[in-house]
Amino acid sequence: MVSVGIIGLGAYVPPNEMSNEDWMEYVDTSDEWITTKTGMKKRRIASSDMCTSDLAVEACKQALEDANLKPKDIDLLILATSSPDVPLSSTAGIIQDKLGCVECAAFDINAVCAGWIHALDIGSRFAGTSGYQNVLVVGSEIYSRILNWKDRATCVLFGDGAGAVVLSEVGNGKGILGSWLMSDGSGSSVIEIPAGGVRTPFNSEDFEEGKQYFHMDGRAVWDFAIEAFPQAVRNALSKVGKDISDVDLIIPHQANINIIKAGMEKLNLGMDKTFTNLHKYGNTAGASVPIAMREAMDEGLIKEGTLVVTAAFGGGLAWGANVIQF
Ligand SMILES: CC(C)(COP(=O)(O)OP(=O)(O)OC[C@H]1O[C@@H](n2cnc3c(N)ncnc32)[C@H](O)[C@@H]1OP(=O)(O)O)[C@@H](O)C(=O)NCCC(=O)NCCS
Known part of the structure; x- marks a missing residue:
C-alpha cells in the first residue's frame, strides 16, 4: 500500500x-x-x-x-x-x-x-x-x-x-493514515431540504411554505453533534493505532464553538489543541474543514511532523474523522 x-x-x-x-x-x-x-x-x-x-x-x-x-x-x-x-x-x-x-x-x-x-x-x-x-x-x-x-x-x-x-x-508513514465514517439515516429529516426531490417535487404551495430551503432541528443536531464529534476522533485514532495523546491538533467542522468546546471536553483536551475560525466564516458546511486546515497551516500550527485529526458531523446524519500525519 x-x-x-x-x-x-x-x-x-x-x-x-x-x-x-x-x-x-x-x-x-x-x-x-x-x-x-x-x-x-x-x-x-x-x-x-x-x-x-x-x-x-x-x-x-x-x-x-x-x-x-x-x-x-x-x-x-x-x-x-x-x-x-x-x-x-x-x-x-x-x-x-x-x-x-x-x-x-x-x-x-x-x-x-x-x-x-x-x-x-x-x-x-x-x-x-x-x-x-x-x-x-x-x-x-x-x-x-x-x-x-x-x-x-x-x-x-x-x-x-x-x-x-x-x-x-x-x-512512508506520512499522509492520510486512515479514516472512520458513519451514518444514521434514521435521522435524515433532522437536517433537510423538504421539497424539490422526487419524493416531493416542487409545487406552488411548497414555495409559499419555504420548503425549497434548508430546514433543521437545531436541538436534535446539538444532541447528536456533541457525541458524534468525539466519537469520530476516538474511532479514527483507534483504527490507525494512535492514541489521543499522540494528537497535536484537532480540526473540527466549524459548526458552533459550543459544540467544539463540549466535544473537546469529552476528549479531555484543552481548546489549545484545536483550531477554530467560525467567528470569521460561520459554518461553511462541506468546506469548513479544509478552510480551517489552510488557515491553521498559515498560522504555523501544522508543519512537518504534526499529527492532525479532522472531524465533521451533520446532515444525513453522517459523521467521521481523518487522521493525517504531516
Ligand atoms: C441552533 C442552536 C444554536 C440553537 O440554540 P438553542 O439553545 O437550542 O436554542 P433554541 O432553538 O432552543 O431557541 C431558543 C430561543 O432562541 C430563539 N432563536 C432562534 N434563533 C435565534 C436567533 N438567530 N436570534 C435570536 N433568537 C433566536 C428561538 O426562537 C427560541 O426562542 P423562544 O424560547 O422564545 O422560543 C443550537 O441548537 C445548535 O447549535 N444546534 C446545532 C446546530 C448546528 O450546528 N447545525 C449544523 C450542524 S452541521
Whole structure:
C-alpha cells in the first residue's frame, strides 16, 4: 500500500462579509444571541453571479499551485457539496471544465457537513493507484442561497466558501493514515431540504411554505453533534493505532464553538489543541474543514511532523474523522 497525503492545500472565501449586526436587518436577532449561542461574528456571502463551482475553482487553483501541479496533472476530481450549481449534472464536471482538468474523472459526493471527511477518505483510496496518481478533492458551498433568509434559527449560522487539496503519494508513514465514517439515516429529516426531490417535487404551495430551503432541528443536531464529534476522533485514532495523546491538533467542522468546546471536553483536551475560525466564516458546511486546515497551516500550527485529526458531523446524519500525519 502506498502512503497518500496532502501535497497542496488551498482555500477561498468570497469577499463580501456579513456581520451579526447585518442580519438584524433581515430577522429578529442580535449580536449577543448569535455570539453566545454559536461564537459566530461574521460570515462571507457569495455575490449573485458566483456559483459553488466558482468558489471551488479558486480553492483548487491555490491547491494546484501549492502542489506545483497543472490542471492536466489531475486524474480524478471529487467535490463534496450539498449546495451544487444544479441538481444534475455534477458540479464536479463543471469545475473540471472551468479548471481545464482534461482527461480526468469527476464526481460529486453529498454527505452534507461531513462531506469533506468522506471525500478525503475516498480520494485517499484512489490516489497513488494505477491511473490515479493525483486526486483533487474540493469542498465548496454556497449555503446563503439554500437558506431561508426569514428563518432566524438557521440563516445566521452559515457562510459560503471552498477548500481543496491535492492528494498524491508521499513518504512512508506520512499522509492520510486512515479514516472512520458513519451514518444514521434514521435521522435524515433532522437536517433537510423538504421539497424539490422526487419524493416531493416542487409545487406552488411548497414555495409559499419555504420548503425549497434548508430546514433543521437545531436541538436534535446539538444532541447528536456533541457525541458524534468525539466519537469520530476516538474511532479514527483507534483504527490507525494512535492514541489521543499522540494528537497535536484537532480540526473540527466549524459548526458552533459550543459544540467544539463540549466535544473537546469529552476528549479531555484543552481548546489549545484545536483550531477554530467560525467567528470569521460561520459554518461553511462541506468546506469548513479544509478552510480551517489552510488557515491553521498559515498560522504555523501544522508543519512537518504534526499529527492532525479532522472531524465533521451533520446532515444525513453522517459523521467521521481523518487522521493525517504531516
Ligand atoms: C441552533 C442552536 C444554536 C440553537 O440554540 P438553542 O439553545 O437550542 O436554542 P433554541 O432553538 O432552543 O431557541 C431558543 C430561543 O432562541 C430563539 N432563536 C432562534 N434563533 C435565534 C436567533 N438567530 N436570534 C435570536 N433568537 C433566536 C428561538 O426562537 C427560541 O426562542 P423562544 O424560547 O422564545 O422560543 C443550537 O441548537 C445548535 O447549535 N444546534 C446545532 C446546530 C448546528 O450546528 N447545525 C449544523 C450542524 S452541521
